[in-house]
Amino acid sequence: MAGITQAKAEELLDKDTALAFYWVKRFTDPAVSATLNQNQIDALSSFTYNAGGGSYQNSTLRQKVNAKAGEQEIRSAFLSWPYNKARRQREADLFFFPVS
Numbered sequence: 323m324a325g326i327t328q329a330k331a332e333e334l335l336d337k338d339t340a341l342a343f344y345w346v347k348r349f350t351d352p353a354v355s356a357t358l359n360q361n362q363i364d365a366l367s368s369f370t371y372n373a374g375g376g377s378y379q380n381s382t383l384r385q386k387v388n389a390k391a392g393e394q395e396i397r398s399a400f401l402s403w404p405y406n407k408a409r410r411q412r413e414a415d416l417f418f419f420p421v422s
Contacts, residue, residue: 350366354388361420365414369400372405381399397418
């Protein structure tokens with residue numbers, strides 16, 4: 323069975339996560355993006371990595387983040403995604419976990 327090396331796997335992961343971060347930065351309002359902490363950026367990047375840039379662009383989550391909605395609305399937007407509810411819950415928790 324053909325495979326890839328650990329180094330190649332890490333290179334591909336780095337490219338994919340960089341692309342997810344790019345989509346978050348591109349589609350999050352710059353005024354809002356400037357106020358996001360690292361946990362919030364990481365949570366949105368994780369969502370985008372899994373759902374795709376187009377899904378983030380068209381998501382209620384992006385709309386709620388850009389509108390600076392409250393915690394309950396943003397949590398609901400994470401959890402409204404129909405796939406992998408446990409992962410969405412962890413992303414929502416990370417989004418609201420304080421950075422120390």
